[in-house]
Amino acid sequence: MVLLATMALTIYLFIAVPKGFFPQQDTGRLLGSIEADQDTSFQAMNRILLQMIDVVKSDPAVAYVLGFTGGGAGTTTNTARMFVTLKPLEQRNIHADQIIARLRPQLAKVVGATLYLQAFQDVRAGGRLSNAQYQFTLYTAARFGISAALIDTILYDAFGQRQVSTMYTNINQYHVVMEAAPEFWQDPGTLNEIYVRSPSGQAVPLSAFTYYRPTTALWQSITRDYFQPLRFPSTCNLGWHLELR
Numbered sequence: 053m054v055l056l057a058t059m060a061l062t063i064y065l066f067i068a069v070p071k072g073f074f075p076q077q078d079t080g081r082l083l084g085s086i087e088a089d090q091d092t093s094f095q096a097m098n099r100i101l102l103q104m105i106d107v108v109k110s111d112p113a114v115a116y117v118l119g120f121t122g123g124g125a126g127t128t129t130n131t132a133r134m135f136v137t138l139k140p141l142e143q144r145n146i147h148a149d150q151i152i153a154r155l156r157p158q159l160a161k162v163v164g165a166t167l168y169l170q171a172f173q174d175v176r177a178g179g180r181l182s183n184a185q186y187q188f189t190l191y192t193a194a195r196f197g198i199s200a201a202l203i204d205t206i207l208y209d210a211f212g213q214r215q216v217s218t219m220y221t222n223i224n225q226y227h228v229v230m231e232a233a234p235e236f237w238q239d240p241g242t243l244n245e246i247y248v249r250s251p252s253g254q255a256v257p258l259s260a261f262t263y264y265r266p267t268t269a270l271w272q273s274i275t276r277d278y279f280q281p282l283r284f285p286s287t288c289n290l291g292w293h294l295e296l297r
């Protein structure tokens with residue numbers, strides 16, 4: 053009977069106990085990071101911040117809201133910070149993560165910027181300020197001598213709008229942009245045709261150290277041969293996910 057009771061309790065705890073890298077806490081505080089378009093002025097950013105403060109403080113579970121913006125150490129004029137104090141749990145009867153989920157549709161109506169909210173945690177991974185609780189740092193594909201910056205450059209050359217030259221005429225000038233042909237934008241199989249030139253001069257296919265897979269999950273993972281899997285939040289719920297391996 054003791055054995056059966058122990059097994060039943062173990063199964064119950066396995067289901068009931070929060071799971072994750074660290075158990076998600078509800079400390080009664082939220083942190084917010086606001087990012088607007090890069091050409092946003094201080095006056096426009098201040099107006100957006102006030103709009104978002106009004107949205108957040110209108111939630112019945114919120115007690116106080118504090119926000120600030122302006123360029124400073126490590127910040128720019130198109131960014132802002134927000135600190136939210138929630139009402140005691142016995143008054144709101146709702147978890148902090150549920151409050152964030154409830155605020156998202158209202159915050160999405162504010163045009164020109166995005167507010168990334170997260171519940172403040174007593175135990176944090178890393179000391180960087182970021183737009184999500186969990187972040188990843190991309191290191192080099194060491195066995196090929198290829199850096200993360202080089203991978204980013206190659207992908208931007210193919211799918212961004214890299215200006216490579218300027219054509220001058222008598223009365224005007226035209227920017228020459230290099231990018232992959234439009235028919236290759238919609239097919240992730242194009243990634244198998246992209247090569248990265250290593251410092252040794254060898255052309256290494258992108259597929260040698262990355263792979264892609266379709267995903268519909270809110271959380272996506274990035275893995276390496278010699279690192280443990282880390283998780284980071286995605287801004288889209290459907291698409292193709294590129295992983296380093």
